[in-house]
Amino acid sequence: MKQKTLFYCTECGNETPKWAGKCPACGAWNTIVEQPEPAVSAKIGGRSGGSRGRLAAPKAQPVTELDSNEEIRFPTGMGELDRVLGGGAVKGSLVLVGGAPGIGKSTLMLQICSKLCEFSKVLYVSGEESTHQLKLRARRLQVDSASLYVLSETGLDEVLGAVEAEKPDVLIVDSIQTLCREDLDSPAGSVSQVKECTMTLMHLAKSQGITVFVIGHVNKEGSIAGPKVLEHMVDCVLYFEGDRHTTHRILRAAKNRFGATNEIGVFEMRNEGLVQVENPSELLLSGRPDDAPGTCVTCVMEGMRPVLAEIQALVVSSSGTNPRRTSNGFDYNRAAMLLAVLEKRGGLKVSACDAYINIIGGLWLEEPAADLGAVVAIASSYLDRPVPGDMVAIGEVGLTGELRTVTQLSQRVSEARRLGFRRCLIPAHGAESLRVPEGMDVIPARNIGEAIRAALGQRG
Known part of the structure; x- marks a missing residue:
């Protein structure tokens, strides 16, 4: 009898009955390989295949009778x-x-x-x-x-x-x-x-x-x-x-x-x-330059832990017809969206400029709360004005340029104050109910225009 063969994707492990150039499960190209179907004669998962029928069938129990003790x-x-x-x-x-x-x-x-x-x-x-x-x-x-x-x-x-x-x-x-x-x-x-x-x-x-x-x-x-x-x-x-x-x-x-x-x-x-x-926030912010345009600090939540991260941006005039966009540690599509919003709603002509965004320390910022920090960093580099060294920017940016509040804002502001920051730029909505720690000055903004003026129109 001819041995049956199977096809596996080496990227995700998906099994297919025939070869294909693209894996239907993960979408990877040229990862389907042919292997003979494993002939397992011994036990699988600790049980013998031949004696499976002779094993006592497990008995179902009501959920109310199960042991409720926590895991050890x-x-x-x-x-x-x-x-x-x-x-x-x-x-x-x-x-x-x-x-x-x-x-x-x-x-x-x-x-x-x-x-x-x-x-x-x-x-x-x-x-x-x-x-x-x-x-x-x-x-x-x-x-x-x-x-x-x-x-x-x-x-x-x-x-x-x-x-x-x-x-x-x-x-x-x-x-x-x-x-x-x-x-x-x-x-x-x-x-x-x-x-x-x-x-x-x-x-x-x-x-x-x-x-x-x-x-x-x-x-x-x-x-x-x-x-x-x-x-x-x-x-x-x-x-x-x-x-x-x-x-x-x-x-x-x-x-x-x-x-x-x-x-x-x-x-x-x-x-x-x-x-x-x-204290990862202190480590990630170590060596941060003073009065350097194109850098802003934001606070993201990694699980239940607030982490302060430095966003750096570099905006320069493009020498070609197609401006270059590069992001490291920040989603590329979201960065492109923020650049478009910044030009349309913020009045900054960044479409003719090369833009580079980098997150210090190897972090990957997926949370929308980092939007405002990225926008402020890009505007700071474009206008060549530094953000005050004691300011943190936290908030989500919408397509109309409005600022949306984020979850666990009080915890983020408290973490920023603990590390010595004294000013926090946040969305105006939700600022009234925010518990502000002592020594922290909260600056509310309704849109990116107000946020840019608040961050770059004054020096700390």
Whole structure:
């Protein structure tokens, strides 16, 4: 009998019955590959396929009779990681830590072992490093505990055997792309291998109450099945972001069944490992120039944490017929919209100018609350007038040039005052009910014209 083949998308893991140039699920081009259908003869997800019919059928229970106790959480030793996880790791959960190679995922996982080993047994499985290399890295990070067990292995059956023998409380797998099942014909790192290994680890976590951390690599080419394939399987998805050539790292929660999403944790990479940054606003604003046109500070909410970010803009006369637009850390389409609104409603002829927008510190500002800060920064560069150094601009800009209020405005203003800012430019609507902290001067504005005059028509 001819073996059946399937087609997978290496970008998102979608299965299709035939080849196509474009993936119908994620829209990526040239990512469909052909692989033989995996012939699984052993257990899938921890259960034997042949004995599934002989297993006792699970009994449904009324929701009123279920245990209402909260999930058991425990600290990881990294306050920033605990914040992103929603207060700590949950027993029996499967956490996926994704990011580009070399960003610091393995360093973070090995560092938390120092705290976890104080009250639990940890098994660190690495398919990329030998035990000698792990020892050298642990010595550099000052991780030394008798409760930390390391294993250099790529076979899933051997890993499960080590778990059965050692019975750890926490299992760390580095990385999921290196694990493979011998009963699958596809190579390690393929979509089928990654999905089947993750399902087995999920069953292990749920059945034995082991907290499992899985590291997954992300690459721009999509030639390896990355965390996008596994997001719907795991309990929590964390993404480690940042340029590996800089020291700042941002840990962001994209999915969390036990807490809020879009929380961030900020770290700084040093020779001794990752160091937590408990006050990211102060770090992101360090080195800010004084009396320099084209820069403005705004406040965005990352989960429940207010973060002050510096928006820089550069507007220069264009030498070509098509002015150039570039944005780094700010949505390109939204930047183009703000430039159009600024010309139509603000009276600034920016259509004939090249415009560049940059967010300092590697942040990505998705919130509309950063609109007013971007508009003020662009106008400051165009008019060559600096924004007062003690001013923060917070608000959403509409297509008619009006300013709309944003959520949690009181918390944003309080964070700005705590860091020494004394003036806050906000939308006029909602300013009456705002709780203004002592020492903060709130400047309301109804549209971008009033905002530009308030920010650039006076010097602080």
